[in-house]
Amino acid sequence: MAHDRPLADRAAQPRRRARVTAADVAEAAGVSRSAVSRAFTPGAYLDADKRQLVLKTAMDLGYRPNALAASLQGAATDLVGVVVGELSNPYDSEWLAALVSALNASGKWPIVLGGQAEGLDESVTSILSYPLDALIVRGGSLGEALIDNCTKLNIPVIFSGRVISHPAIDCIACRNHIGMVQAVTLLLESGRRRIGYIGGPPTLSSEQERLAGVVERLAEAGLTLAAQVTSDYSFGGGQSAMRTLLQDTSPDAVVCANDAMALGALSFARNCRNLTVPEDLAIIGFDDIAMAAWAEFNLTTVRNPLAKTVDEVLRLLEGRLANPQKPGEVVMIDPDLVKRGTH
Amino acid sequence: MAHDRPLADRAAQPRRRARVTAADVAEAAGVSRSAVSRAFTPGAYLDADKRQLVLKTAMDLGYRPNALAASLQGAATDLVGVVVGELSNPYDSEWLAALVSALNASGKWPIVLGGQAEGLDESVTSILSYPLDALIVRGGSLGEALIDNCTKLNIPVIFSGRVISHPAIDCIACRNHIGMVQAVTLLLESGRRRIGYIGGPPTLSSEQERLAGVVERLAEAGLTLAAQVTSDYSFGGGQSAMRTLLQDTSPDAVVCANDAMALGALSFARNCRNLTVPEDLAIIGFDDIAMAAWAEFNLTTVRNPLAKTVDEVLRLLEGRLANPQKPGEVVMIDPDLVKRGTH
DNA sequence: CAGTTATGTGAACACGCGTGCATATTTCGA
DNA sequence: TCGAAATATGCACGCGTGTTCACATAACTG
Structure with a gap:
């Protein structure tokens, strides 16, 4: 019966062709397997000539130490999950x-x-089967339920774009509220009064903060939103949101929860309603994506500093790996207003 | 001396806090470690009640089998390198x-x-330390030197966007030549005669094929390129390429090697040279990225079918994993012309 | 009841690697 | 020349799994 054939026979038909192993190199070079291992370990005792021989042989055979097998001994895997x-x-x-x-x-x-x-x-859940060094999660893309899973597995979690109230989790986020206050202030200063809002998915905390910033700054000026539409953070969503918005009202400014929707709204206003921006209608976005600076759009927006965010994520990561037990850190990043041609 | 302390002592201060292991679950549930392993292996002999108990205990402890340790037995890792x-x-x-x-x-x-x-x-080179199931490489992002490395390690390579002449490598690419012939034909039919070209990095084979398509179709009509500029596949690169192009010549059409440059060129022509597209100047791109369809641009372009490409990559991957020894396959995908508003 | 088969189960092994330990070889000082 | 220190190397273990193997128990069969 097939499943009864001896090991040697089965090895002749492996599911996956075997990888070159340290033992193979040892045999080919006529040294012990330990020597091979040491040749790849800086600072290990090994005769220089012999090390040279081993490295040469390894090169010929295409050998590389298996990082996964090495991680079994407690070494870091250098594998990081990224969820977006x-x-x-x-x-x-x-x-x-x-x-x-x-x-x-x-x-x-x-x-x-x-x-x-x-x-x-x-x-x-599936990738938690791998011994990740850490898990980096973008914004609201995931429920908080997984935090328990990760802590049980001793996998640190870093959130980017959302603040989690958990003692041992690192977070980094933008002060969305401040950004929107700046945006609305700019509009008010140039005399806008009928201000509309195109928002993203209301369940996201960043969305709630951005909306709150707009509403509160308006309230401070004795105003309320002239109109409000909810959409999906996409260009197409911005287009249709703008259509809805212009059906019912005629705002003199629209604040969008992100740039993609702002560009869609801008496109719709110009091409489908023949509105002149910013004379007829001001539009402000959030994020400052690369496209916002293109001449076609030249979008006034609130910059959500990307480079700084990524730098901080890496800093938090290094710190967490260096000291897994340290208390969670919350990094808040200040946005800044980028005044271009749509306000 | 610190490095002389016994194992038990060292274990009390591990570099990385240990992951929950099958042995932990076994002890907590009062069963053997084999039983734990069997509980997670469908089809293994294990009493239903005991399996239930093990799974319950594992859930409480947050245990998941370590996929890396499992892969040592020859199981696939389900890890795939993607190089872009x-x-x-x-x-x-x-x-x-x-x-x-x-x-x-x-x-x-x-x-x-x-x-x-x-x-x-x-x-x-670094990620080849991990026992990847395969490596997927985008276009010209990498030299062919790594193929040897991979074959020695028995890691299959799949190229997307470039054809490699190697007996055991799978490739998938677009018929760039045909796409450009279609584009130029469209321009010729509408009476364009002074046709310029904005290309990408000349070392890329896809770039060479696209240029060749343009030149050959022109030659067929008894024409040559009115102008030619090399750039970098980016929006900004397209802008400056267009500036250069318009300095020396006044073409009535420009073919771009990709959409990003076409959009940049379009933007520059309109906003900085006050040209009307397509009346003064036709512009055609390549790829059909999402932005090409936006109302602002409405770019006529050659579609490089994305969904089909990815489908084929996955089909090749599955096929390769099912049969590592099968001969390499070359899949060619036909582009199709998308007529919008810039020709 | 004896004999055969089905059903569970734990001990042991192998996977590929780094490293502690003990031993073998060389170098050095007196 | 001899002992001690320095250097080099092989053996063996453990990391966390899945799986084989031998064995124990339960369930049938006649």
């Missing part, structure tokens, strides 16, 4: 690109989950 | 997002390298 939601929001794409680049530069290898909403929780 | 160059080209970002999403959906976990040009080779 649907990438329909360009800011998320830019965040991911910058983060991946920075992680690579410091010798960490990101396992990326994203692009899909459904099944994301399940996916995260 | 600088993400300045939006098409690359879209490709990455779509690929990550598709991989996740089929239970593969991508380790992503990219966003940086320098040090990329070194990074790839």
Whole structure:
């Protein structure tokens, strides 16, 4: 019977062709396996000539120490989970690109989950099977339920874009409230009074903070929102939100919860309603994605500093790895207003 | 001396707090470690009640089998390397997002390298320390030298966007030549005669094929390029390329090697030279990124089918994993012309 | 009841690696 | 020349799994 054949026979038909191993190199070079291991370990006792021979042989055979087997001894894996939601929001794409680049530069290898909403929780559960050094989560892309899972597995979690009230979790977020106050102040100063708002998914804490910033600054000036539409952080969503907004009201300014929607709104106002921006209508976004600076749009927006955010994520990561027991840190980043041509 | 303290002492101060292990669960549940392993192995002999008890205990302790340790027995790791160059080209970002999403959906976990040009080779070498199931490489982001490394390590390589002449490597690419022939044909049919070209990095094979398509179709009509500028596949690069182009010549059409440059060129022509597109000047791009369809641009372009490309990558991957020894497959995808408002 | 088969289970092994320990070899000082 | 210190190296262990193997118990069969 097939399942009864001896080991040697089974080894002749492995599921996956075996990887070159330290034992192979040892045999080929005529040294002990320990010597091979030592040749790849800086500072280990090994005759210089012999080390040279081993490295040469390893090179010929294409041998590399198996990082996974090595991690069994307690070494760090340098594997970091990165969870980002649907990438329909360009800011998320830019965040991911910058983060991946920075992680690579410091010798960490990101396992990326994203692009899909459904099944994301399940996916995260799956990658917890790997001994990750840490898990980096973008904004509201994931429930807090997974924190328990991670702490039980001793995998540190770092949130970017949301503040979690948990004693041992590092967070980094933008002061959304302040950013929106700045934006509305700018509009009020230039005489706008009928101000509308296009928001993102209301469940996101960042969305709530941004809306609150707008509403409170308006209240301070004795005003309320002229109109409010909820959308999905995408360009297309911004377009249709603007259509809805202009059906019922005629605002003289619209604040958008992110740049992608602002660009969509801007596009719709110009091309489908023949409005002149900013004369007929001012539009302000949030994030300052690369496209916002393009001449076509020249969007006035609130910058959500990307480079600084990623730098801080890496700083928190290094700190957490150096001292897993240290208390959680919350880093708040100040946005700044970028005045361009749509206000 | 510190390095002489016995094992038990050292274990009390581990570098990284240990992960919950099968032995821990076994002890807590009062069963053997084998039973724990069996509880997580579908189809293994184990009393239903006992399995239930083990799973319950594991849940409480937050235990998950360590996928890396499991892979030592020969199981697949489900880890896939994904190499993408600088993400300045939006098409690359879209490709990455779509690929990550598709991989996740089929239970593969991508380790992503990219966003940086320098040090990329070194990074790839580093992740070869992990027993990857496969390596997926985007276009010209990497030299062919790594193929040897991978084959020695028995890690299959799949190229997307470039054809490699190697007997055991899977490739998938777009028929760039055909796409450009279609684009130029469209321009010729509408009476354009002074046709310029904005290209990407000349070392990329895709770039060479696209240029060749343009030149050959022109030659067929008895024409040559009215002007030619080389740039970097980015929006800003397209802008400055257009400036250069318009300094020396006055073409009635410009073909761009990708959409990002086409949008930059379009933006520059309109906003900085007050040209009307397409009346004064036709512009055609390549890729059909999401932004090309935006009302502001409404770019006529050659679609490089993204969904189909990713589907094929996954099909090749599954096929390769099912049969590592099968001969390499080359999949060519036909582009199609998307006629919008800039021709 | 004896004999065969089905059903569970724990001990032991292998996977690839780094490293402590003990031993073998060389170098050095007196 | 001899002992001690320094240097080099092989053996063996453990990391956390899945799985084989031998064995124990329960369930049938006639």
